[in-house]
Structures are given as C-alpha cells and as structure tokens.
C-alpha cells in the first residue's frame with residue numbers, strides 16, 4: 175500500500191525517462207510480458223478496454239496496435255506520464271484516480287493494469303472500483319511483479335534491494351525513485367493470495383500465470 179502523493183511525485187519526476195529505464199531494467203522482458211497479456215485480451219474479443227495506470231501507455235498502445243478495432247482508453251493520475259503516452263500515439267486518455275474513476279457502472283468489456291495496482295494506496299478499493307466499471311462477463315487483467323519462490327528467491331531479493339535501485343537511479347536521474355520498488359513487490363500479495371483477494375472483491379474465476387520463474391505474474395478474472 176503506497177502513499178499517493180509520493181507515488182505521484184515519483185512518476186512525475188521520472189516520466190521522461192520511464193520507458194527507456196523500464197526496458198533496460200527488465201532487459202526487455204516487460205515487452206514480452208505485455209505481448210503475453212495482449213494474447214489473453216485478444217481471446218476475450220472486447221469492444222472496449224480501459225487501461226488503468228496506463229502511465230506512458232505501453233500496454234494500451236500494444237493493444238491498440240494489435241487490435242485496432244478495440245476502443246482503448248488509457249487512464250492515470252499522473253499528467254506528465256499521460257503526456258508522454260499522448261506523444262507516443264495514445265490519443266484517448268483520461269487523468270483520474272484509479273480508485274475513483276469518473277466513469278459509469280458497467281461500461282467496459284475489459285480492464286487491464288500493468289505494474290500499477292502495487293503502487294496504489296488500497297488494493298481492495300481499487301479492485302472493487304474496477305469491478306464496478308466492468309460489464310457483467312467483462313474481464314480484468316493485472317500484470318505485476320511478484321516474488322519468485324525457491325532457489326531463485328535469494329539472489330533475486332539481493333538484486334531487487336541492492337542493485338536495481340542504483341541502476342534505476344542512474345537511468346532516471348532520481349536516486350530515490352526506485353528505493354521503494356523492492357518493498358512494494360515484497361508486500362504485494364501473490365499467487366493464491368492475490369486470487370483470494372480478487373474473489374473477495376467480487377470477481378469470478380481468478381487465475382494466475384507466473385512469468386519467468388515468478389518474477390512477474392499475470393492475473394485474470396471475470397465479473
């Protein structure tokens with residue numbers, strides 16, 4: 175659970191360097207993960223899709239490019255991130271808090287959120303809000319980092335807490351920007367715990383797909 179004022183200031187300060195930093199820090203894996211998410215979205219055949227915490231628009235643009243028939247809206251509470259999304263070709267954007275969306279009930283066939291929920295102040299409130307704007311039978315997809323289990327966990331933890339923040343600070347020009355990343359990943363519910371959270375928030379058929387040994391996970395559920 176994160177402080178929204180802090181999160182807003184972090185993303186405002188790194189907006190211009192976010193896309194490059196992201197691809198370098200994940201060694202391009204984030205692109206593959208979004209492509210995997212796209213395949214799932216394509217199977218749902220939505221008419222419209224809300225990409226929540228769209229940031230610089232990576233997932234929204236991936237969907238828009240591959241599925242031009244889908245009406246995609248990207249929403250985020252950080253204007254500097256949205257400005258970059260618009261420059262990159264995401265024409266349809268909405269500046270709003272993901273936990274209090276200025277949208278009617280049951281108006282979207284699909285909602286996606288990549289690396290966003292983990293940064294929010296109240297996971298349950300956010301998930302319930304997204305449930306509200308989904309149509310009955312609509313789909314939610316959450317892509318986020320998760321902690322791997324087994325032998326890989328210890329070296330990954332070391333990288334996350336001791337190496338990544340320094341590289342990220344150098345790439346983004348904001349040395350403190352990624353200090354909280356490791357803690358936020360540790361604190362974010364994963365696997366069965368996240369599926370339980372989805373059920374508690376009213377979703378059906380929650381499922382988890384771990385990626386690359388569990389360093390990221392795609393969760394899906396239906397309204």
Ligand SMILES: C[S@@+](CC[C@H](N)C(=O)[O-])C[C@H]1O[C@@H](n2cnc3c(N)ncnc32)[C@H](O)[C@@H]1O
Pocket residue numbers: 178181182185196226227228229230231232233249250251252255270271272273287288289290293294295
């Ligand atoms: C790590 S970025 C992810 C951006 C993009 N989805 C991606 O995959 O690259 C997290 C984004 O979440 C947004 N965010 C965090 N809390 C939010 C909130 N309460 N409402 C709307 N956006 C929020 C931030 O402004 C930031 O753009």
